[in-house]
Amino acid sequence: MKVGIVCSDGGHLTEMLQIKEAFEGHDTFFITYNVVGGGYGLENVYLMNILKKNPLRYLASLPFLLKVLLKEKPKIIVSNGAEIAIPTLYLAKLLGIKIIFIETIARVDESSFTGRLIYPLANIFLVQWPQMLEKYGKKARYHGRVF
Amino acid sequence: MIFVITGTHYQGFERLIKKMDEIAAKTNENVIIQVGYAKYKPETAEYFDFVPYAKIVELCREARAVICTDGSGSMITAIKCGKIPIVVPRKQEYGEAAYNTKSSLAREFAKENVITLLEDTDKLEVELKKDRYYVTVPPRKDNLASKLKEYIENIG
Numbered sequence: 001m002k003v004g005i006v007c008s009d010g011g012h013l014t015e016m017l018q019i020k021e022a023f024e025g026h027d028t029f030f031i032t033y034n035v036v037g038g039g040y041g042l043e044n045v046y047l048m049n050i051l052k053k054n055p056l057r058y059l060a061s062l063p064f065l066l067k068v069l070l071k072e073k074p075k076i077i078v079s080n081g082a083e084i085a086i087p088t089l090y091l092a093k094l095l096g097i098k099i100i101f102i103e104t105i106a107r108v109d110e111s112s113f114t115g116r117l118i119y120p121l122a123n124i125f126l127v128q129w130p131q132m133l134e135k136y137g138k139k140a141r142y143h144g145r146v147f
Numbered sequence: 148m149i150f151v152i153t154g155t156h157y158q159g160f161e162r163l164i165k166k167m168d169e170i171a172a173k174t175n176e177n178v179i180i181q182v183g184y185a186k187y188k189p190e191t192a193e194y195f196d197f198v199p200y201a202k203i204v205e206l207c208r209e210a211r212a213v214i215c216t217d218g219s220g221s222m223i224t225a226i227k228c229g230k231i232p233i234v235v236p237r238k239q240e241y242g243e244a245a246y247n248t249k250s251s252l253a254r255e256f257a258k259e260n261v262i263t264l265l266e267d268t269d270k271l272e273v274e275l276k277k278d279r280y281y282v283t284v285p286p287r288k289d290n291l292a293s294k295l296k297e298y299i300e301n302i303g
């Protein structure tokens with residue numbers, strides 16, 4: 001199965017690398033930022049400019065993301081944020097791609113901006129601290145942390 | 148060897164780098180600092196700006212003690228390498244951070260005793276001498292990865 005992994009570089013990507021055995025046996029590709037994202041030795045990686053909280057940049061990133069998703073045709077995308085997940089996962093939803101979102105371990109007691117926007121779209125929505133379950137809703141599940 | 152990680156944040160963490168350079172001048176131990184975007188360059192300690200992630204992991208494993216910021220990536224990397232990192236949060240008032248985080252993750256980790264949260268860099272020299280920074284502790288193994296694997300296999 002083709003699985004896309006979408007996250008910012010730095011802490012988010014480091015978290016994803018801790019659970020890489022979850023992707024074993026599947027074809028994977030990454031979409032991350034070009035800041036230090038190139039330094040992780042990832043295979044099959046697409047690098048893009050940082051988005052931050054700028055809706056114009058989300059729109060501007062859509063042609064690039066559409067090209068990547070049409071080329072890779074993933075069945076599932078797994079993301080733990082941050083903002084890079086917003087345009088990517090809304091587009092993925094329109095293309096019928098299944099979405100698994102993992103709230104970052106850094107969110108101990110407050111929901112994230114990205115998490116709140118993605119919650120309605122996600123097929124599976126995971127949090128990494130039990131007290132985070134009540135910050136979202138019935139869909140949220142807790143199965144421990146990335147380590 | 149003592150390894151210091153300041154991360155990839157665009158503001159330099161001079162306060163920590165200067166203090167560790169001072170400590171490097173007083174000890175026989177090798178101090179290696181990842182300085183990132185900081186303008187100050189250490190005089191005694193070995194340093195570099197950035198290296199591939201695999202090299203950071205290798206240095207964390209080799210080090211007898213790791214010092215890092217309260218960024219989740221650095222803390223997780225050090226803990227997974229079996230270290231109890233000494234975590235020094237960046238402060239907005241010193242120009243090290245865009246805003247003061249609540250360090251929620253660092254405080255949770257400190258409660259679990261898998262890191263040491265240290266605000267005052269003047270306490271680093273004494274802290275580093277404690278036994279807990281000379282041992283390797285196996286990190287806890289959580290089941291998120293195996294549950295995620297199940298979800299991926301069953302979603303289609």
